[in-house]
Amino acid sequence: MPAEQRPYHHGNLVPALIETTIQLVEEIGVEKVTVREVAKRAGVSPGAPFRHFRSKSALLTAVAEQAVERLYDAVTAAQDPALENDPLGQLERIGQGYLAWVRTYPTHFQIVSDRKLIDFHTSEISTALNARIRIRMVDLLTRARDNGQLAPGQDIETIILDSRAMVYGLSRMYTDGHFRDWQPDGDPFEWMKRGLSAFIARLRA
Incomplete structure (x- = not known):
């Protein structure tokens, strides 16, 4: 299943965002990682990560x-x-x-x-x-x-x-x-x- 279509629910959103962040760091480097890109890769709305992480x-x-x-x-x-x-x-x-x-x-x-x-x-x-x-x-x-x-x-x-x-x-x-x-x-x-x-x-x- 493509990463952008990965299912999630409220209980595992934070672990999913952390895992996705690590994957992106390995792929494109930490400097290029953005919260918006993490949300996209995790298959959630752009604002979803900000409920847990302000930056x-x-x-x-x-x-x-x-x-x-x-x-x-x-x-x-x-x-x-x-x-x-x-x-x-x-x-x-x-x-x-x-x-x-x-x-x-x-x-x-x-x-x-x-x-x-x-x-x-x-x-x-x-x-x-x-x-x-x-x-x-x-x-x-x-x-x-x-x-x-x-x-x-x-x-x-x-x-x-x-x-x-x-x-x-x-x-x-x-x-x-x-x-x-x-x-x-x-x-x-x-x-x-x-x-x-x-x-x-x-x-x-």
């Missing part, structure tokens, strides 16, 4: 919220109960979950990463889930420091920033297609995991 930014913020929800699910699922006595191992698993999320949902990553496109800090869902991930990281690093697992001189706040920069940088390389220039042989995802493992190894005492 393109609001619509993309909803996409970002879905992105953060899926990121949170990915990093949570990546946690391994067998590593609870190895907090740095669990920290690496958070990073692996993040990278797996990017590989599965690269368009979500691109949208949620561009703060010019979305109103991230006004989203209770996004900020709350982001905070939960950060709290988990602080807890793991505090435990690693207290049990002597961290190398001397390591600062928790700096590690959190470096960890974010590491997985974000690898993810941008992946979504922007840089691996064929820097590591042309093998699966980019495997190179991403190797880079993450090397970073975690340098944290260990």
Whole structure:
């Protein structure tokens, strides 16, 4: 069935608009996406999306919220109960979950990463889930420091920033297609995991 004839009802209009937005971003680029074009592709009236989203930014913020929800699910699922006595191992698993999320949902990553496109800090869902991930990281690093697992001189706040920069940088390389220039042989995802493992190894005492 053509996209413009896709049936919908009130209960699933918002998910349909989010899905259609993602499809359009992948086809024509986020800059060219308009709320009117999303409505047309979803098979609804031009004014229908505005009942839920007052602007393109609001619509993309909803996409970002879905992105953060899926990121949170990915990093949570990546946690391994067998590593609870190895907090740095669990920290690496958070990073692996993040990278797996990017590989599965690269368009979500691109949208949620561009703060010019979305109103991230006004989203209770996004900020709350982001905070939960950060709290988990602080807890793991505090435990690693207290049990002597961290190398001397390591600062928790700096590690959190470096960890974010590491997985974000690898993810941008992946979504922007840089691996064929820097590591042309093998699966980019495997190179991403190797880079993450090397970073975690340098944290260990």
